[in-house]
Amino acid sequence: xxxxxxxxxxxxxxxxxxxxxxxxxxxxxxxxxxxxxxxxxxxxxxxxxxxxxxxxxxxxxxxxxxxxxxxxxxxxxxxxxxxxxxxxxxxxxxxxxxxxxxxxxxxxxxxxxxxxxxxxxxxxxxxxxxxxxxxxxxxxxxxxxxxxxxxxxxxxxxxxxxxxxxxxxxxxxxxxxxxxxxxxxxxxxxxxxxxxxxxxxxxxxxxxxxxxxxxxxxxxxxxxxxxxxxxxxxxxxxxxxxxxxxxxxxxxxxxxxxxxxxxxxxxxxxxxxxxxxxxxxxxxxxxxxxxxxxxxxxxxxxxxxxxxxxxxxxxxxxxxxxxxxxxxxxxxxxxxxxxxxxxxxxxxxx
Ligand SMILES: Nc1ncnc2c1ncn2[C@@H]1O[C@H](COP(=O)(O)OP(=O)(O)O)[C@@H](O)[C@H]1O
Ligand SMILES: [Mg+2]
Numbered sequence: 001x002x003x004x005x006x007x008x009x010x011x012x013x014x015x016x017x018x019x020x021x022x023x024x025x026x027x028x029x030x031x032x033x034x035x036x037x038x039x040x041x042x043x044x045x046x047x048x049x050x051x052x053x054x055x056x057x058x059x060x061x062x063x064x065x066x067x068x069x070x071x072x073x074x075x076x077x078x079x080x081x082x083x084x085x086x087x088x089x090x091x092x093x094x095x096x097x098x099x100x101x102x103x104x105x106x107x108x109x110x111x112x113x114x115x116x117x118x119x120x121x122x123x124x125x126x127x128x129x130x131x132x133x134x135x136x137x138x139x140x141x142x143x144x145x146x147x148x149x150x151x152x153x154x155x156x157x158x159x160x161x162x163x164x165x166x167x168x169x170x171x172x173x174x175x176x177x178x179x180x181x182x183x184x185x186x187x188x189x190x191x192x193x194x195x196x197x198x199x200x201x202x203x204x205x206x207x208x209x210x211x212x213x214x215x216x217x218x219x220x221x222x223x224x225x226x227x228x229x230x231x232x233x234x235x236x237x238x239x240x241x242x243x244x245x246x247x248x249x250x251x252x253x254x255x256x257x258x259x260x261x262x263x264x265x266x267x268x269x270x271x272x273x274x275x276x277x278x279x280x281x282x283x284x285x286x287x288x289x290x291x292x293x294x295x296x297x298x299x300x301x302x303x304x305x306x307x308x309x310x311x312x313x314x315x316x317x318x319x320x321x322x323x324x325x326x327x328x329x330x331x332x333x334x335x336x337x338x339x340x341x342x343x344x345x346x347x348x349x350x
Contacts, residue, residue, distance in 0.1 A: 032178040033218030034225040038252040040067040043171040045340035049350035051087020051096035055166035108146040144184040152207040175232035214247030221308040253327040267302035
């Protein structure tokens with residue numbers, strides 16, 4: 001943390017032990033996870049959390065679902081970057097802005113042609129001829145490199161000597177496809193020996209395989225998503241030797257335990273008779289039936305908590321930082337997103 005002298009603005013002291021957050025140098029946050037675990041939601045919350053101190057953040061989605069527009073309650077995003085929210089304020093942090101972009105591979109391809117060959121018109125002719133369809137359906141590798149390419153471009157873009165975006169958050173493909181998705185630039189540069197495609201792929205790689213990028217995993221504490229996370233981390237470990245940085249594990253939709261450790265331990269072995277007596281003493285009619293239901297619920301809760309504990313231990317073995325995100329009980333809305341952003345910031349994920 002750098003402290004500035006309030007009058008002169010000069011650096012008063014630098015505290016090297018206190019980091020502002022765990023991913024200080026990261027400019028591209030790639031968010032993956034099993035579908036349905038909250039990938040889009042957590043990516044959006046992370047963007048809100050990163051948009052502080054006047055920093056601008058770009059939140060991008062690459063799967064054409066318009067999930068971000070829905071989340072921020074705006075009409076479907078056109079192909080263009082648009083401000084969707086103000087970042088999380090709080091403490092001394094002044095909010096920055098969050099922009100969103102739904103990347104469309106065809107548009108990205110036309111942009112790419114325009115950039116490298118000055119071929120905007122040719123590109124439009126190609127669309128008419130269906131060549132773009134060819135590119136996006138028959139060559140999924142090329143499609144992926146255009147999508148990661150767009151992220152790399154947003155990270156590198158500068159205006160007036162300063163980066164346009166301080167951070168880019170990508171709502172990325174799910175765990176099963178993330179390794180290939182991120183490695184595709186390597187494959188493409190292996191295929192093309194020279195020329196602009198090779199140059200483009202090399203640039204994309206130099207961003208993705210650098211300390212500027214981190215790949216985060218979103219999961220919930222259930223067996224399948226946890227297994228996918230562990231498999232995904234293991235797969236990316238192989239790419240990590242090539243410079244790819246594995247990020248944090250965001251444990252989403254966590255339910256707080258309703259009972260203390262001791263009570264939880266006892267919950268499985270409750271005597272229904274004792275419970276009924278207790279309820280009766282508390283003045284509750286029909287205490288027998290209620291006691292039976294209550295004992296069943298308590299047992300269920302205790303088992304669920306035990307399962308969560310096991311899954312949490314399995315995640316710990318992956319050796320990556322973990323962050324806990326609460327279940328928002330009444331469904332996700334903007335207020336819920338800011339709550340998740342706050343939780344991420346408190347735990348120094350952003
Ligand atoms: N922490 C949370 N609390 C409550 N609901 C959540 C939470 N995170 C995600 N959700 C909900 O779960 C569903 C799936 O989330 P989404 O972000 O679309 O997942 P994914 O992108 O992984 O498919 C959505 O309805 C979303 O509102
Ligand atoms: Mg999604």
